[in-house]
Every structure is written in structure tokens, then in C-alpha cells.
Amino acid sequence: MRLTTLCFLLASIGSTSFAQPTGMAIIPNERSDTLTILSPENEVIRTIETCARPRGIHFNQDRSKFFVGCADDDLIAIYETRTLELVGRITGVPAPETFDLHPDGRRLIVSNEEDAAASVFDVETGEFIADYETGEEPEGVQVTSDGRLVFVASEAANLVHVIDLDADEVIADILVDTRPRRFALTPDESELWVSAELAGIVNIIDVATLKLVGDIAFLPTGFRPEQVTPVDLLITRDGSRAYVALGRANHVAVVDVKARKVIDYVLVGKRAWGLELTADESRLYVANGLSDDVTIIDTATLTPITSVPVGRVPYDILIDDQ
């Protein structure tokens, strides 16, 4: 099995922090307990057995390692990006779903779906540092680039919690629409976008005042509002465009961020959740949870290029290309 990745290894021998990116995409499949590795040519080059119910996935600061949240094993697995070898575990993390890395590169902030808490771990020592009470079923986690604020969405309580890490407390609970899931910050970090899965919309929170300032509704042709269940969302680096995976509406919405208007809907697979852009933002990867595949979209033409079968229930995507 290691032979298949040899071509990538050759290019990246040496210090891990200066490793050349391979262009591979790493996809956790939550029902088959595997990671699927896609080549830049969109072919499955490797399938790795991993922990039970892998969900969120995130690079460390220099991208030499990545973290996989193992919801049914109560741990976070740490892999080396270059070799795809398991190099560590952070244990005692109750049902991790998604997480974000603090800009200090050490603190990992994890939502504990079954414990109604967000917990903070040191990724180098694996030590538990702190936890904060949230509403039931915390999900999306977003840290601001100055490392001061953490936003955590509580799916069941319809709340976005704002944690001030310096003050070590929850400073606000913002009521949003039904079933908030994931976040995206505009590049200037003035706006926090939150997908409200059951309401079928994205709520926009003004970061300075922590107040709701707008909504964006989605409705691809031929769908009823109740079928539109947005989950993951991304905003491009220049802040012009957002992509929103619409879940059971089987489309990705493309949004003009400034105008807060939908520009287009791109047809993808069933129950699109996870999204990731390549470094040059020319390709958008979409994890389709109920058709067990990943759709790759050309963002210049907004057309799907291909859909690649992966494992059962792909959840999220990581691309090693920068």
C-alpha cells in the first residue's frame, strides 16, 4: 500500500515543515471508518483504515500533520501528512465532531457533540486545557485570526456561543435560526456567516456587535424550502464569493458576498455537506454524504468536472496543496 504513495514521498523527503504539497485530497468517510486519498487527477489512490466514525479534519499550522475527529472513539487522531502514518492520538475527547486550530498552533478547540461542551486541548501534549458549556449538540467551531474569540454553534439550542479565550468565559449566546451548523468568516472578519440547516438559510452576524445583520435564503429550481438544508460554507480569500453546500437539495449555492445574493446553483451528489477549495481556488470539492462520492467543481465555469466514488458517507475534505 505504501508503494502507491511513493511518488509523492520522493518529492517530499527532508524536513516535514518544508515538505512539498502533494495535491492530494483526504476525505474521512464516517460510515466506513476510512480515509480516502484522491490524487490531483481525481483518482482514488489509497484508502486508509482509520478510527470509528471519522468526521472533522484539519491541518496543523505548518500542514505537516492533520487531525481527524473520531466521534465514536472519543479521540482525535493525528496523521503525518507526508506519509499518511498515524503519529499520535489525543484521547478522552467526548464525541468530537468538528474543531478549529487556534492561531497559536497549540490549542485545538473541539465541539463535543454529546456533552454540550466545547473543549480545548493542547495538540503537542494532548492535554486537556479547558471546556465551556454550550447548548446541546455543539457543531461548528471558528476561531478569529487574532485568537481572541471562538464561535461555537449549538445545533439543538439554535445558539451561537461566543467564547472569549482571554477572559476564559462565554461572553454571548446569539440566537440564530433553526439548527446552526457551520461557520465562515469574511476575510476582514467583520462578518460571521452561519448555516442554519433546518431553516434553509445562512445567518450573518456582525462580529463587532455580535448581532444578526442579515440572512440569505436558498431555493434551487424544483426544490421545496424544506429540502434545502445548508451545512458547510466557505468564503473565498478575496471575500467576493461564498459557496454553501445545500444538503438534501443536492446543490452548492454560489453567493456574491457583498451583495448577499445567490449567483448560481451547481448540481452535485446527494446530501452535500463538506466543502473545500484548492489553494488557487480553481476547484471546489464537495462531499456528498448520501451518494458516497465527492464532486469536483470548476469554479471558473461553475460546472461539475467529475464525481468520484469514495467510502460510505464522506463527511469533510482536506487538500494538501499549499
Place this chain on the structure above:
Amino acid sequence: MTFLSMISKVFALVLLLASPAFGQDVARIVYLGLDGDPYYEPQAVYTGLSLRDRKRPLDGVRLGFRDTRVLGRALGVKFELTERLIAEEETVAGVLRDVLDGEPLAVLIDLPRDAMAEAIATAQPQDTLINIRDGANHWRQEGCSPALLHSAPSDSMLTDALAQHLRGQSWPRVLLLHSDSERDLEIVEAVRRSAAKFGLRIVDEKNFELTNDPRRRDRNNIALLTGGPTHDVIWIVDDEGEFGRYVPFHTYAARPVVGSEGLSPRAWHWTFERYGAPQLNQRFRRIAERDMTSEDWAAWVAVRSVVDAVTSVRSADRAAVSAALRSQDLSIDLYKGVRGNFRDWNGQLRQPILLATHNAVISVAPLQGFEHRTDTLDTLGWDRPESTCQF
């Protein structure tokens, strides 16, 4: 029953949701049951076996409250639960009047029919009773009341869901088996209506009887009962369950059994895998140490409805919450994939219905392809034009 034991039945559970620094608004919800309710007595059939060991859905109610811990902090509202059982020497009307004096936002009623009728007669239109137990269409039709909402699905919602599945599978020819019990005949009415609604044909209808009498072979021999005209599926209505459990694998022809056995329509199932259901099931299992039933779900969602109404108006004001609860814009997270609210023509909670075997959810109604002019959820149960409910 002694006075003391009666007192002991009156207990209040107060959940402190926030430090006292947060608001003073109190949102009260009452669970009202009957002490010694025969419905919750173990129904032993033989040799100590119990086919239906019903549990009061209090764990569902309590889970609904637990879920508000942090929400209360954000809203500045304290959610408070009172669990009240009506003692033998008390009257339903007396207890309910007493309960309503406390101005609760809602009273969850888990009562036998005569007690339920008395409760409905006692409530005023500004009160809110939520029926978490009884599926009879009667309460959604002529027996409806402006004070009454239903979180439990109606019989017709359940039979419509199953009929959709049979239609979807192209199994339109139905052999209907049922007993003569009052409850079974009520459900049979709903089955007949669902069959007509979704174009199923009831090719034959047979009464079964629990007896070994050889002279009654036509009513107790499963091969004889199922040997009639060609059919695609056997739909059994057996609320008691003692006859029905022997029907699968004893049929004359190799046909699937649906209804009370085999594939059954339910409000909830412990194996449901979509829409956050595993999280709800796991949370429930953690507090109750058993699997969540449809009855627990109906109780949980009743609390959830009130909580969501409080959230939408951001206060525990009784009139505002009552209006929000009945608003067609209310968005209740049902954990069944779509948002729910209460039908304005009969107070029934709109909700998907799961079609499940003992260990798997086979499909979820409304099924794809069953369309409706306004809301596909209204393909299940009594729709506005058919409603005879007049508030």
C-alpha cells in the same frame, strides 16, 4: 388512597437553568397523568410475558427540559416542569383547574379517553393542552378543541404513511386482518380511508379471534385467514399484539406482513440514523437507560414545541407563546429532517412518519413522489379540506 400518599404524588421538579442574575421570566410546563392508569400497568399475556411494557414518557419530557439548560441562559427564561398525577379521589376537572391557575404555557396530557374528554371540557380557549398519547382521529376531527394540540401522530397519519409505502412499492392489493375490539375497528377505519386515498385495493377483510376453538377455524387459523383472493401484502391491525405476532411466516402465501407487525408506521425509532436522530437517541439512552419510543418522542417534542415557541417570541408571556405555538411559521426541530408546526385546522403536529421493522427504519413518509399543493407533510392525515374540526 391516603392523603399522605396523594401528597407524595404531587411533586414538582424545578430545573434551575441559569444563575439568578439572568432574567426572571418563568416558562412553566405541566405533565398531567393519572395515578394507577391501567394503560401503564404491565399487560401480561401468559406465563408472565408482557408484550407491551409501557412506560410513562416522563424521560422524554425531562430530556426536553434538559435540552434547555443553556438556551434558558441565552433567553433569560427559566423553564420549570411540574409532574402531576391525578389521584383516585380527585377529579380531572378539579386538578386541571388547579394546574391552570398556575398559568402554565402548556399542559401535556397523558390521560385515558374519558379523563381526556373531561380535561378538554375544562380548558378555556386561552389554555394549551398538548395530547402526547392518543392517536384517535376523533380528537383531531369532531372532538377537537381550540385549546388542544397533538404531538402524537393521528391514526390516519400512520396509516397514510404505510399506504404511501405500499403504493411506492407497487403492492396495491391488501388483505386486511383485524379483531373486533373497539380500538382495532377505529384503526381499520383509518386503514380503509388511507387505502382509498392512495389507490390501494382491500381485496379481502378478515376478522381474527384469539381462540383455539376448532369450530372457529376460519377466525383463528392463519393459513385459512390468509388464503383468500390474491394479494400483495397482509395488513394486520392488532393493537393488543397477541394474535398479530404469530402471523408472519404462517401465511398461506409468501407475503409480507405490515401494520401492527412487520413493517410498522411510528413517530420515532431507536435506530433512526438521519437528521441528528442518533444524537437524540443517545442523549435519551443516557438519561433513561433504555431506547426512546414513539411515546417518549411525542412527549419530548411537545416540550420542544413550547421551548421553540418561547424562543421565537423571546419571552414566556402566555398569550404570545400561545400564538407562536399555533403560528404556521413556527419552526420546530423534529430530528426527522424537516421543521414542524401545528396544523391550524385541527392542532395536529405536522411531522414525517417512520416506517420501521423491529430493528431498522425502512423509509420515511411523506415518500418522494407524493406531492401536495402547499406542504408534502399534509399528505399525511386529515388535510384542511377534509377537516370536520370546527374551533
